[in-house]
Every structure is written in structure tokens, then in C-alpha cells.
Amino acid sequence: MAAIDLTTTQPAADAELFDPTVAAPPVVDVAEYGFEGRLDALAEDWSADARYWEYSKAANPIGAGLTTEVPAVAFPAALHSGGETRVVPLDLSGPLRIAGGPATSPALLANFVRINRGDRLAVDVDATSQLYYVMYGRGTSVVGGRVARWEKGDFVVLPAVGEVVHHADADTVMYWVHDEPLLRYLGVVPAGPRFKPTKFSRERAVAELTAIAEAPGANAKNRVSVLLNNAEQDQTLTVTHVLWAMFGLLPVGQIQRPHRHQSVALDLILDCKPGCYSLLGDRLDERGEIVDPVRVDWEPGGAFVTPPGKWHAHHNESGAPAHLIPIQDAGLQTYLRSLDIRFTDRR
Known part of the structure; x- marks a missing residue:
């Protein structure tokens, strides 16, 4: 193989600029930068942290184990039952090798929030999106000098607003997901709100889901669900520019066929009877079934993580309908054109 020539050929008119016999350039006045002296004499060596890898050894750091995979983990309802007013982070920062704070996925943190009757809870996170x-429960929240009421089944979606103070009129538990881990990784803080605070009421969400479930051919669809969308997100059709949220029904006896996407799903189970579960795996067989699946049994009030790129299917063998809310960073993934959602075409 011929030697690689890294020299640069310059036009003849500029040759003297690169001639080592030419005298050094004049001293540059650098007082405007806050120091004195020659610019070249002040130059530092910034090469200490430079690393170089042969492509095949570094192209897949996940496969090499340098970037850890997102684990499929379940979080039980016992984490939020009884006890004092508190926030319970569903923290996987350890296995994900994420420094600086808790995280459930590389971009998101899910939490159970318990507020006992008569208590107040103040939270303040550097996040652009909160859901x-x-x-269960009811109460009010003070958000940027404004007050909003909420009750069981409501969704409250907030942009970057600073401190939020929740007041509970009854014993309350909320599922709270935000994108602070993403901003922490990027080393940034929100510049301001990207959308208006928005409430999706239980009454309207249930009515929309009921209409979809009762429409002809509903059970033939891969999903019986309502996607929540903020008016500002007219390109991604998601609940914020980062978050995607679905209010879904898994009808009696139905199997939601295998599908996959590159966003991590943080799934909350609202209600179910024993016999509801998800199967997860890396590949499909010739019949479109998941090969060697891992089974995650559903629990009312519990949550679990569906890793990105995993084929997964939801089964209801319980004899009763079940409801779930998956929340993902699919708003961001859709904007980046990297969501890559796929459904099996085999039955």
C-alpha cells in the first residue's frame, strides 16, 4: 500500500506563508483576551484526552459492553403504598452507568409521587418536559404563579416552569416522568418553556378511548388507545417535544402483536387481573412470534421498563379488560427521525 501523503499543496502565491525559513509572524496584540504576550507562546497542549480507535473495535460500544443496555425491570406498587409524603425515583442509574443523579432510562426519570391528605410537596427539576x-387522589398545584386542579385519571403536562408545589385534598399517588436526565447528560438547563401547561382530563380521555374501543374493527387493530398531543407539537403529534404518552386498553382475550421501537418505554399499569403480561425478546421466528421471550407480569399500580429495540407483545388472558400508560422519549426520537417503529406483519 502506498504511503499516505498528508502534506497540503498550496498555490505558488501563498508558498512563502508556509516556508519555514520565513521570519515568524508579527506579535499579535492579545490584550483584548485578558493576557499579554505572543499568541503562539501562550498556546496549550490539548492532546492529553485524545483517543484513536480502529473502526470495528469502536463502532458498536453497546455490543462491546462499554455502553450498557437498558434492562427490562419491573417496579412494584408497594413502592408507593402507605407511608409518608415522598417522591420515589425508579432509579436505574447504576446498571445504566449514569452519573450525577437518578435515571430510569438514558433520557427520562420516572417517579412515584405520594402526597398524603393535607400535605404539600414542592419539586423543582431542570427539565423541559414533565408529565x-x-x-388516585385529588388536589391542586401551583405552577409559575398559576393554580391548576386535578383528580384521579387526569394528566398534567408541564414545560420548564421552575418550582411546582402540589397540595393534596385526599391521599394521592401520581406517576411523574420528566427529561432531567437528558439535560444533565447534555450539560444544559432549559432556556424557557416550549409549550403551555396542559391538562388532559380523565373524562375526555376515557370518552375518547371508549369511542375508539367501540368502533367497528377496533379489536383487529394493533392498539386500542388514545395518543395525547399538545397543540404545539404539530410535527411529532406527541404530548411534548420530548415525551410521547398513550392511554391504552388491552381488551379481554386480546394479544397486541409484537412490535418494537428505538425509544425506551416506561409503562404504568393502571388496572388488570392476573393473566396480563408482556413478552420481550430480540428476534422473531418465521411465524412472527418472539423467540425465547422474557415474561413481565403486570401488576395494578406497578411499572416496568421496555428497552429500546426489543420486540414486545402484550397479552390479556385474565378475563377482564386492562389499561396501561406507556410514556417514552419518542417525541425527541420522532423529531430526530430515529424512532424506527415496526410491527410484525405475520399472524
Whole structure:
């Protein structure tokens, strides 16, 4: 193989600029930068942290184990049952090798929030997107000098607003997901709100889901669900520019066929009877079934993580309908054109 020539050929008119016999350039006045002296004499060596890898050894750091995979983990309802007013982070920062704070996925943190009757809870995170789902209870929140009421089944979606103070009129548990881990990784803080605070009421969400479930051919669809969308997100059709949220029904006896996407799903189970579960795996067989699946049994009030790129299918063998709310960073993934959602075409 011929030697690689890294020299640069310059036009003849500029040759003297690169002639080592030419005298050094004049001293540059650098007082405007806050120091004195020659610019070249002040130059530092910034090469200490430079690394070089042969492509095949570094192209897949996940496969090499340098970037850890997102684990499929379930979080039980016992985490939020009883006890004092508190925030319970569903923290996987350890296995994800994420420094600086808790995280459930590389971009998102899910939490159970318990507020006992008569208590107040103040939270303040550097996040551009926050979603609260009221699992049960009722109360009010003070957000940027404004007040909003909420009750069981409501979704409250907030932009970057600073401190939020929740007041509970009854024992309350909420599922709270935000994108602070993403901003922490980027080393940034929000410059301001990207959308208006928005409430999706239980009454309207249930009515929309009922209409979809009762429409002809509903059970033939891969999903019986309502996608939540903020008016500002007219390109991604998501609940914020980062978050995607679905209010879904898994009818009696139905199997939601395998599908996959590159966003991590943080799934909350609202209600179900024993016999509801998800199967997860890396590939499909010739019949479109998941090969060697891992089974995750559903629990009312529990949550679990569906890793990106995993084929997964939801089964209801319980004899009763079940409801779930998956929340993902699919708003961001859709904007980046990297979501890559796929459904099996085999039955």
C-alpha cells in the first residue's frame, strides 16, 4: 500500500506563508483576551484526552459492553403504598452507568409521587418536559404563579416552569416522568418553556378511548388507545417535544402483536387481573412470534421498563379488560427521525 501523503499543496502565491525559513509572524496584540504576550507562546497542549480507535473495535460500544443496555425491570406498587409524603425515583442509574443523579432510562426519570391528605410537596427539576398522571387522589398545584386542579385519571403536562408545589385534598399517588436526565447528560438547563401547561382530563380521555374501543374493527387493530398531543407539537403529534404518552386498553382475550421501537418505554399499569403480561425478546421466528421471550407480569399500580429495540407483545388472558400508560422519549426520537417503529406483519 502506498504511503499516505498528508502534506497540503498550496498555490505558488501563498508558498512563502508556509516556508519555514520565513521570519515568524508579527506579535499579535492579545490584550483584548485578558493576557499579554505572543499568541503562539501562550498556546496549550490539548492532546492529553485524545483517543484513536480502529473502526470495528469502536463502532458498536453497546455490543462491546462499554455502553450498557437498558434492562427490562419491573417496579412494584408497594413502592408507593402507605407511608409518608415522598417522591420515589425508579432509579436505574447504576446498571445504566449514569452519573450525577437518578435515571430510569438514558433520557427520562420516572417517579412515584405520594402526597398524603393535607400535605404539600414542592419539586423543582431542570427539565423541559414533565408529565404527571394522577393514579388516585385529588388536589391542586401551583405552577409559575398559576393554580391548576386535578383528580384521579387526569394528566398534567408541564414545560420548564421552575418550582411546582402540589397540595393534596385526599391521599394521592401520581406517576411523574420528566427529561432531567437528558439535560444533565447534555450539560444544559432549559432556556424557557416550549409549550403551555396542559391538562388532559380523565373524562375526555376515557370518552375518547371508549369511542375508539367501540368502533367497528377496533379489536383487529394493533392498539386500542388514545395518543395525547399538545397543540404545539404539530410535527411529532406527541404530548411534548420530548415525551410521547398513550392511554391504552388491552381488551379481554386480546394479544397486541409484537412490535418494537428505538425509544425506551416506561409503562404504568393502571388496572388488570392476573393473566396480563408482556413478552420481550430480540428476534422473531418465521411465524412472527418472539423467540425465547422474557415474561413481565403486570401488576395494578406497578411499572416496568421496555428497552429500546426489543420486540414486545402484550397479552390479556385474565378475563377482564386492562389499561396501561406507556410514556417514552419518542417525541425527541420522532423529531430526530430515529424512532424506527415496526410491527410484525405475520399472524
